[in-house]
Amino acid sequence: MSYEQNIIEPSEISIDEGVFLVRLARKAIETYVIESRKIGLPDDTPEKLKRKGMAFVTIESVLKESKELRGCIGFLQPVAPLAETVINAAIAAATEDPRFPPLTYNELNNIVIEVSILSIPKPVRRIPDDIIIGKHGIIVMRGWYSGTLLPQVPIDYCWDVETFLAEGCLKAGMEPDCWLDRRTKLFVYEASIFYEESPRGAISHRNLIQEFKSKCKADYPYSK
Incomplete structure (x- = not known):
């Protein structure tokens, strides 16, 4: 890319x-x-x-x-x-x-x-060590198959990194362990997220790390 x-x-x-x-x-x-x-x-x-x-x-x-x-x-x-x-x-x-x-x-x-x-997507060198929940979104690619999951998605479900990767593979239309295949390319990106608190209501900025600590009750960074 x-x-x-x-x-x-x-x-x-x-x-x-x-x-x-x-x-x-x-x-x-x-x-x-x-x-x-x-x-x-x-x-x-x-x-x-x-x-x-x-x-x-x-x-x-x-x-x-x-x-x-x-x-x-x-x-x-x-x-x-x-x-x-x-x-x-x-x-x-x-x-x-x-x-x-x-x-x-x-x-x-x-x-x-x-x-x-x-942000501009960057290739992942070490999988899964270089992927951090609450910081990264992922892009999973192999041939014609491609899918992405935004950084907030694993926070919403309190996924660990391997679950995040498996769900990314499924989103791309591949088997859940596709990230273990050397032919699969993985990219990460970061995001700044703004949202309506209610319909046409106040607009706030999401702090994914704070959400992670509060909702998922786990130590940060949650890499495994």
């Missing part, structure tokens, strides 16, 4: 810029669902967010006491300005995730949106 220079990294995103991106994702989804059109970049888009970048948008349905995945799609290559990437990922998560039907107007008041800004 090779990328051009001047790609925006997640560590560069401020809380205000993260809030801007989540609200942009929300506007992109609502405009597309209601009016069947894609929005352009707003006039007040920060110049930094016009640099190329990678992002995923996750949509969750809010139930009485829990949340349920409703769509998640993103881009692992920096092919467009970050703000435009978020718009495209938001619309795709709402309408093109093959696991779900397109989002409907009646659902807009009962969803929360999460935007993950990704």
Whole structure:
């Protein structure tokens, strides 16, 4: 994997810029669902967010006491300005995730949106030692098979590294021990994650390490 220079990294995103991106994702989804059109970049888009970048948008349905995945799609290559990437990922998560039907107007008041800004993926040299839960997302590749899991996924389920790798293999459409095969390529990336606390509500930044310690009740870093 090779990328051009001047790609925006997640560590560069401020809380205000993260809030801007989540609200942009929300506007992109609502405009597309209601009016069947894609929005352009707003006039007040920060110049930094016009640099190329990678992002995923996750949509969750809010139930009485829990949340349920409703769509998640993103881009692992920096092919467009970050703000435009978020718009495209938001619309795709709402309408093109093959696991779900397109989002409907009646659902807009009962969803929360999460935007993950990704770093440039790097190859893993030592498997599983170089993979850290709470820090890394993974990309698993072999031939035509490919799949990724975001850094927050193992936190949500309190997976250890080997479970994370096995689930990544399954996501890529391969056997769960595919990561042991030398033909399999593994990459890691980091993310800065911003989310709505409630539908159209306050927007916060996720601290995965703190979530890990609180939810999973294990020492950090949790590498094995």
